[in-house]
Amino acid sequence: MPKTYKEIHLANRPEGLPADEDFAFIEKEIPELGAGGILLKTLYLSVDPYMRGRMRDVKSYIAPFELNKAITGGVLAEVVESNSEEFQKGDIVSGHLNWAEYNVSKGKGLQKIDPAAAPITARMSILGMTGLTAYFGLLDIGKPQPGETVIVSGAAGAVGSAVGQIAKLKGARVVGIAGSDEKIDYLINELGFDAAVNYKKDSFVEDLKAALPDGVDVYFDNVGGDVSDAVISELNNNARIPLCGTISSYNSEGEDIGPRMQWKFIKTSSMMKGFTIGDYAKDFPKGAAELEKWLQEGKLKYEETIVEGFENTPDAFLGLFKGTNLGKQLVKVADPEFAKL
Amino acid sequence: MPKTYKEIHLANRPEGLPADEDFAFIEKEIPELGAGGILLKTLYLSVDPYMRGRMRDVKSYIAPFELNKAITGGVLAEVVESNSEEFQKGDIVSGHLNWAEYNVSKGKGLQKIDPAAAPITARMSILGMTGLTAYFGLLDIGKPQPGETVIVSGAAGAVGSAVGQIAKLKGARVVGIAGSDEKIDYLINELGFDAAVNYKKDSFVEDLKAALPDGVDVYFDNVGGDVSDAVISELNNNARIPLCGTISSYNSEGEDIGPRMQWKFIKTSSMMKGFTIGDYAKDFPKGAAELEKWLQEGKLKYEETIVEGFENTPDAFLGLFKGTNLGKQLVKVADPEFAKL
Numbered sequence: 061m062p063k064t065y066k067e068i069h070l071a072n073r074p075e076g077l078p079a080d081e082d083f084a085f086i087e088k089e090i091p092e093l094g095a096g097g098i099l100l101k102t103l104y105l106s107v108d109p110y111m112r113g114r115m116r117d118v119k120s121y122i123a124p125f126e127l128n129k130a131i132t133g134g135v136l137a138e139v140v141e142s143n144s145e146e147f148q149k150g151d152i153v154s155g156h157l158n159w160a161e162y163n164v165s166k167g168k169g170l171q172k173i174d175p176a177a178a179p180i181t182a183r184m185s186i187l188g189m190t191g192l193t194a195y196f197g198l199l200d201i202g203k204p205q206p207g208e209t210v211i212v213s214g215a216a217g218a219v220g221s222a223v224g225q226i227a228k229l230k231g232a233r234v235v236g237i238a239g240s241d242e243k244i245d246y247l248i249n250e251l252g253f254d255a256a257v258n259y260k261k262d263s264f265v266e267d268l269k270a271a272l273p274d275g276v277d278v279y280f281d282n283v284g285g286d287v288s289d290a291v292i293s294e295l296n297n298n299a300r301i302p303l304c305g306t307i308s309s310y311n312s313e314g315e316d317i318g319p320r321m322q323w324k325f326i327k328t329s330s331m332m333k334g335f336t337i338g339d340y341a342k343d344f345p346k347g348a349a350e351l352e353k354w355l356q357e358g359k360l361k362y363e364e365t366i367v368e369g370f371e372n373t374p375d376a377f378l379g380l381f382k383g384t385n386l387g388k389q390l391v392k393v394a395d396p397e398f399a400k401l
Numbered sequence: 402m403p404k405t406y407k408e409i410h411l412a413n414r415p416e417g418l419p420a421d422e423d424f425a426f427i428e429k430e431i432p433e434l435g436a437g438g439i440l441l442k443t444l445y446l447s448v449d450p451y452m453r454g455r456m457r458d459v460k461s462y463i464a465p466f467e468l469n470k471a472i473t474g475g476v477l478a479e480v481v482e483s484n485s486e487e488f489q490k491g492d493i494v495s496g497h498l499n500w501a502e503y504n505v506s507k508g509k510g511l512q513k514i515d516p517a518a519a520p521i522t523a524r525m526s527i528l529g530m531t532g533l534t535a536y537f538g539l540l541d542i543g544k545p546q547p548g549e550t551v552i553v554s555g556a557a558g559a560v561g562s563a564v565g566q567i568a569k570l571k572g573a574r575v576v577g578i579a580g581s582d583e584k585i586d587y588l589i590n591e592l593g594f595d596a597a598v599n600y601k602k603d604s605f606v607e608d609l610k611a612a613l614p615d616g617v618d619v620y621f622d623n624v625g626g627d628v629s630d631a632v633i634s635e636l637n638n639n640a641r642i643p644l645c646g647t648i649s650s651y652n653s654e655g656e657d658i659g660p661r662m663q664w665k666f667i668k669t670s671s672m673m674k675g676f677t678i679g680d681y682a683k684d685f686p687k688g689a690a691e692l693e694k695w696l697q698e699g700k701l702k703y704e705e706t707i708v709e710g711f712e713n714t715p716d717a718f719l720g721l722f723k724g725t726n727l728g729k730q731l732v733k734v735a736d737p738e739f740a741k742l
Contacts, residue, residue, distance in 0.1 A: 120668045284663045306664045316661040322625045323647045323657070325675030327461045332673055334666030 061099075061140070064089050067160030068373055070125045074115055077311045077381060082115075083374045084128075090162055099141035100153065100163045102370070105391040106134030106184045107377040112310040121336050130158035134184055136173070137163065138396040147172075150398030154183050161370055161393060175401050178355060185218050185388035186362035187351055189337055193304060194222035194280075195347045196340040199230075201302035201333045202278040206231030209274050211291060214282030215256065216243035218362070218388035219304060222351075223280045224253050225360050232278070235271050237287060239383040246386060251361060259287050269294065281332075283308045289318050295325075301332035311381055363387025370394075402440075402481070405430050408501030409714055411466045415456055418652045418722060423456075424715045425469075431503055440482035441494065441504040443711070446732040447475030447525045448718040453651040462677050471499035475525055477514070478504065479737040488513075491739030495524050502711055502734060516742050519696060526559050526729035527703035528692055530678055534645060535563035535621075536688045537681040540571075542643035542674045543619040547572030550615050552632060555623030556597065557584035559703070559729035560645060563692075564621045565594050566701050573619070576612050578628060580724040587727060592702060600628050610635065622673075624649045630659050636666075642673035652722055704728025711735075 064087050071084040093099055111133060114125045125131055135157040139147045146167055147153070153170040157163040173183050185191060197219075204210045210227035214220040215236025224234045224247065236247040236256040247256040255271040257264060268290055275296035281288050284306030292301075309316040325332070340347065354360045365385040367376040370393045379385055405428050412425040434440055452474060455466045466472055476498040480488045487508055488494070496511040498504040514524050526532060538560075545551045551568035555561040556577025565575045565588065577588040577597040588597040596612040598605065609631055616637035622629050625647030633642075650657040666673070681688065695701045706726040708717040711734045720726055 121670075281663065284661060288663065303663050303667050305667065306661075309661070309664065316664070317658060318661045320625060320647075320650070320657040320659045321662075322622065322629065322644050322673075322675070323650065325673065326644050326646065326677065327675070329462075329676050329680050330674070332663075332666060333671070334663070334668065335670050336667065339670050 062090065065161040066370065067130045067158050069128050070115060070131055071128065073117055073127065074311075075313055078112070078115065078374070078378060080374060083131075085371070088160075091164055093141060093143050093164060096144050096166050098139050098144050098147045098165050098167060100135075100137035100155075100157065100165055101140045101397060102135055102137050102157075102161055102163065102393040103152070103396060104136040104181055104184060104366075105159055105370075105373055105393055107373065107380060107389050107391060108133065108190075109305055109307045109310060109380050111377065112381070121338070130160060132156055132158055134189065135159075135163065136180055136184060138399055140397050150396070152180055152396070152399055152401075154188065159373060175399065178352065180401060181364055181366075181388075181390060182355070182362065184390060185364060186222055186355060186360060187348060190218035190388055191222050191351045191362075192340065192344060192347045193337045194219045194226060195351060196337065196343065197302035197304050197335055198223050198226055198278070198280055200340070201335060202227075202280055202300050204230045204232040204278050207233070208277035209233045209235065209272060209296075210278040210280065211235040211237065211272065211276050212280040212282070213237040213259075213287050213291070214305070214307060215247055215253070216386050217282065220280070220282055221247070221251055221363065221387055222360070225251055227278070228252055229354065229359060233274070237268070237283075237291075243383075243386060246363070250363075265290050275299075278302075280304060281306075285309055285316070285318070289321075292321055292324055295328045295330045297328050297330070299328060299330040301330070303332055303334040307381065364390055366390045366392050368392050403431065406502035407711065408471045408499050410469050411456060411472055412469065414458055414468065415652075416654055419453070419456065419715070419719060421715060424472075426712070429501075432505055434482060434484050434505060437485050437507050439480050439485050439488045439506050439508060441476075441478035441496075441498065441506055442481045442738060443476055443478050443498075443502055443504065443734040444493075444737060445477040445522055445525060445707075446500055446711075446714055446734060447530075448714065448721060448730050448732060449474065449530075450646055450648045450651060450721050452718065453722070462679070471501060473497055473499055475530065476500075476504065477521055477525060479740055481738050491737070493521055493737070493740055493742075495529070500714060516740060519693065521742060522705055522707075522729075522731060523696070523703065525731060526705060527563055527696060527701060528689060531559035531729060532563050532692045532703075533681065533685060533688045534678045535560045535567060536692060537678065537684065538643035538645050538676055539564050539567055539619070539621055541681070542676060543568075543621055543641050545571045545573040545619050548574070549618035550574045550576065550613060550637075551619040551621065552576040552578065552613065552617050553621040553623070554578040554600075554628050554632070555646070555648060556588055556594070557727055558623065561621070561623055562588070562592055562704065562728055563701070566592055568619070569593055570695065570700060574615070578609070578624075578632075584727060587704070606631050616640075619643075621645065622647075626650055626657070626659070630662075633662055633665055636669045636671045638669050638671070640669060640671040642671070644673055644675040648722065705731055707731045707733050709733050
């Protein structure tokens with residue numbers, strides 16, 4: 061067992077796209093565990109677009125990261141030492157923990173994972189927060205009906221790809237918006253989307269209209285910005301828009317300006333509603349069970365883009381804003397010591 | 402009985418604020434009534450902000466007015482000749498009719514009014530479309546709860562003043578936004594609003610924050626634009642925004658640009674929904690009955706601004722955009738021939 065480990069601190073509050081100097085790798089000593097303590101070896105880290113918001117010093121639905129302290133996020137880890145009766149060496153857990161090679165914990169907030177039920181990384185994607193975000197936002201706010209048109213932006217990402225597949229399971233016609241021809245191909249040929257549009261092409265607005273011959277009934281919005289302006293011009297009467305994210309603006313300084321949209325909502329009696337996954341905390345077990353069932357029945361696919369090496373965590377995070385990921389972006393930090401996966 | 406009458410045609414599609422030359426007063430002959438026909442003498446005309454939208458040649462929830470044809474809107478009229486068994490001389494009716502001194506009808510779409518139950522003009526305001534717009538938008542979309550803060554823009558108008566009073570009946574704290582000190586005084590001292598803010602003052606944004614110590618739970622939006630941007634910055638978690646109108650932009654050419662709002666909805670899990678009164682057509686009798694009950698119990702007040710003279714109809718309409726009206730803006734065209742009001 062090593063005596064020291066590295067963790068990643070927020071060194072500066074970034075302006076625009078974060079850069080290397082905004083992250084500091086700090087060497088720390090592994091402390092005494094104490095009574096009830098457990099030592100967790102990080103296997104995988106999750107990097108997520110919402111974390112960019114926490115790098116700003118502004119009030120939001122979740123507190124900002126503190127400067128010169130560890131960045132925190134979703135972590136899959138192995139218990140490698142334990143003074144707790146609840147946890148044994150070799151247990152795999154997920155939790156909201158430091159971006160670090162090791163974490164010390166008393167077990168609070170950790171969830172044990174059965175590696176036999178599904179690949180453990182699925183707990184960070186389709187069976188975890190991103191799958192649940194898709195599930196509740198689409199079904200509770202979007203309420204897609206058979207034959208309706210559902211369109212999703214950020215469609216090749218972890219949330220978007222789940223949204224599209226769940227909408228298909230509900231009998232909707234599904235259109236995706238993504239940023240490369242490779243992603244368009246994946247959406248149509250791997251995930252079974254009915255159409256997909258590349259927002260980086262000059263012909264985006266025309267392509268979008270062509271992909272929406274019957275307009276839009278549900279728009280699951282991960283991106284905001286110009287892309288959303290274009291979709292909102294295609295709303296049918298009584299359209300519903302679950303607002304999940306605005307990744308197009310996460311690295312912008314200054315105000316995000318665009319056409320005011322109220323009139324478009326009035327003339328179509330349409331609705332938009334923001335949400336964060338915490339709104340549905342009490343229903344997580346129900347959502348996770350249904351997602352796991354669909355996964356086991358082969359009705360849901362998911363993709364992971366895995367970067368190897370703890371030192372590449374900032375790059376993996378920045379890749380989210382460059383669109384380099386297909387599906388869920390993870391960092392593989394280490395192999396387990398005891399568990400067989 | 403006269404042989405001719407005047408009606409008002411749309412002579413041009415206005416750019417910006419409509420002007421005199423956009424309206425033409427056309428003299429017409431009163432035609433033969435024919436079997437089942439009735440002749441209606443206009444007593445009052447309703448002028449409403451939404452009519453500006455119908456002067457544009459764009460698709461919306463209601464068809465555009467045709468050039469060189471009569472403008473149509475809400476009319477209170479007296480039956481002065483009748484070949485119909487359903488209608489007698491002296492009956493008072495409301496309907497969607499031409500802006501004209503006389504209309505000929507077969508009775509379709511007309512509603513008979515009992516002048517003894519309430520002043521007939523109330524059927525064009527608190528007991529008519531504007532009252533129902535307030536009632537359904539606030540209660541079905543806004544869903545105000547006791548102790549919550551409800552804010553309404555265009556608060557001294559026909560819809561806004563009803564919204565505020567209904568919200569008070571539901572136990573909410575009510576804040577109004579209006580454009581003159583006279584209106585602010587009216588909202589607080591006549592209608593019992595808890596606070597009211599003048600959006601034309603330089604201190605509007607600070608005044609607004611001061612009037613909202615507990616934030617915003619429901620924002621009934623009649624105006625859009627800068628005023629709504631400011632209110633949307635004060636949303637509480639799970640706020641609801643019924644979108645009724647965007648009067649601030651009805652006379653604008655070019656695109657209405659402002660800060661994109663999706664992020665503010667995500668971080669507060671808030672919702673906005675557009676509506677038009679037609680969405681609630683099947684529930685009109687229920688809404689009208691409850692409004693009439695509240696009115697008879699003295700729980701609702703309403704104000705009318707009445708311009709005298711058919712020739713002043715365009716001016717009365719334009720006054721809506723200058724904010725010269727308090728409550729419902731009507732035009733008195735004539736006194737009845739037979740009915741005693």
